[in-house]
Amino acid sequence: MxxxxxxxxxxxxxxxxxxxxxxxxxxxxxxxxxxxxxxxxxxxxxxxxxxxxxxxxxxxxxxxxxxxxxxxxxxxxxxxxxxxxxxxxxxxxxxxxxxxxxxxxxxxxxxxxxxxxxxxxxxxxxxxxxxxxxxxxxxxxxxxxxxxxxxxxxxxxxxxxxxLESKLIKAAERFTYGLNLILVIALAGVSLGVVALFVWDILHIFRGDVEKGILGALGTLLIIWMMIELMDNEIKTLKGGKFNILVFIGVIIVALIREILISTLRHDMLETQIFLAGTLLILGIVYFLVSKSQQERT
Ligand code: HEM
Structure with missing residues (x-):
């Protein structure tokens, strides 16, 4: 002074x-x-x-x-x-x-x-x-x-x-962390629902509807597998890891595969099945391109 x-x-x-x-x-x-x-x-x-x-x-x-x-x-x-x-x-x-x-x-x-x-x-x-x-x-x-x-x-x-800036950034970080936490909890809840769906599919087998039961259970298992991937990805993000877009594309692909399985069971119209298969093909290409670009970056 x-x-x-x-x-x-x-x-x-x-x-x-x-x-x-x-x-x-x-x-x-x-x-x-x-x-x-x-x-x-x-x-x-x-x-x-x-x-x-x-x-x-x-x-x-x-x-x-x-x-x-x-x-x-x-x-x-x-x-x-x-x-x-x-x-x-x-x-x-x-x-x-x-x-x-x-x-x-x-x-x-x-x-x-x-x-x-x-x-x-x-x-x-x-x-x-x-x-x-x-x-x-x-x-x-x-x-x-x-x-x-x-x-x-x-x-x-x-x-x-x-x-003020650093306080704002900290507040925004905490907010995002909180949102991610809510997402993980929600994913856990949804996963439980999918497990219930799997049990329901298995029940179909015992009721004599073997084909529907097996295909439905297969589709649900795929979804459980993707849910695990999603949660794993979220937990990694919470721990400070990088966000992986590939997992989300994977989830859509799996959901689509399940839809195709059910669609064949329902004997849907050919157009519907072609539409689903076409979408699956496009998503497959997108998945391939994204994973390729990720590999090139690492
Ligand atoms: C050599 C440069 C300057 C000197 C020595 C000077 C001096 C002063 C002094 C002694 C006061 C009274 C402060 C108080 O009430 O405690 C004052 C206030 C003020 N001066 Fe200057 N001034 C200078 C330049 C300027 C210039 C370039 C302007 C342009 C318009 C200006 C506008 C004002 C105004 C608007 C106030 C009133 C502030 C208030 O409402 O509190 N002054 N100035």
Whole structure:
């Protein structure tokens, strides 16, 4: 955390600079109205800054605060209280959404005003240089503190969005994990249903409907086998493994094979059986292509 003392040291601002500025105070007081008028005329001439100053009551108030700030440049007391006041001004600008560029540009107006004032009052170049150096240092220090508020606000934004981002990602991950868990439980439930279906098919055999029983049981067994694959795949995904699309295509193929088995038993129309066989062929090709592309990637 920077203190006013640190900042003054970094700008080589000495006590004699402070005393020189103190000497300039009467001159600054005499010309404060002119400086404030020039400052706001400049800002009112720029559309982006003029919109922030459209309220005449605010403008009058701002002119008064700017005068105080201007005289403060030549006050000789540059302590931590001074730093705090400037930080508050900086934050006020950030709050109203003022672009930092305009603070820099406006400070340039102040700088030029002070330099011209010195030229008017101190014709001796040696003397003028001393005052000018001190004035330039305090203006730079002011600009530094006013701009720092912007950087700190930017940093806060970055950190806020970063922590928000990681929290969102974590929440999304937990949500997906929860969904996968529900899926596994649902798959287990469905598997139990398929087992019941298998028992039902076996019962057909005992009732004398051997052909229907055996073919039905065969189809159901295929489904149980695919259910095992599906659950296995889900558990692997839960443990952080890769999602395997092939298993899903396999499930559809098995369901279709079962449908074909039943269809022949039902003596469905030829068109239906051709349609089922055609679909099976297409799915077979898709399965082959996907597994080939997976092999190439590994
Ligand atoms: C050299 C640069 C500048 C200095 C030294 C300065 C000084 C100040 C001061 C002393 C205040 C009062 C802060 C408070 O109430 O605590 C203030 C507020 C304000 N300044 Fe500046 N200003 C500068 C540049 C600008 C510029 C370029 C604009 C552009 C329009 C601007 C617009 C405002 C506004 C709108 C407020 C009121 C903020 C609020 O409502 O809280 N200032 N400024």
């Amino acid at each position: 920077l203190t006013m003392q640190n900042i003054k040291t970094h700008y080589f601002f000495t006590d004699s600079d402070a005393l020189l500025l103190r000497e300039l105070r009467p001159m600054a007081e005499d010309h404060q109205d002119r400086m404030v008028d020039e400052f706001y005329d400049y800002l009112l001439g720029i559309p982006e800054t003029a919109t922030l100053l459209k309220d005449s009551v605010t403008l009058q108030h701002l002119k008064e605060t700017l005068k105080k700030w201007f005289i403060g440049l030549f006050s000789c007391t540059y302590d931590n209280q001074y730093l705090l006041t400037l930080q508050r001004v900086g934050l006020a600008h950030v709050r109203v959404g003022l672009n930092a560029h305009f603070v820099n540009a406006a400070m340039n107006v102040v700088r030029r005003f002070v330099i011209e004032l010195l030229q008017e009052h101190y014709p001796n170049i040696q003397e003028r240089r001393k005052f000018r150096n001190a004035a330039e240092k305090i203006i730079d220090i002011n600009l530094d503190i006013l701009s720092a508020s912007y950087q700190e606000e930017e940093l806060k934004k970055v950190f806020l969005s970063r922590s």
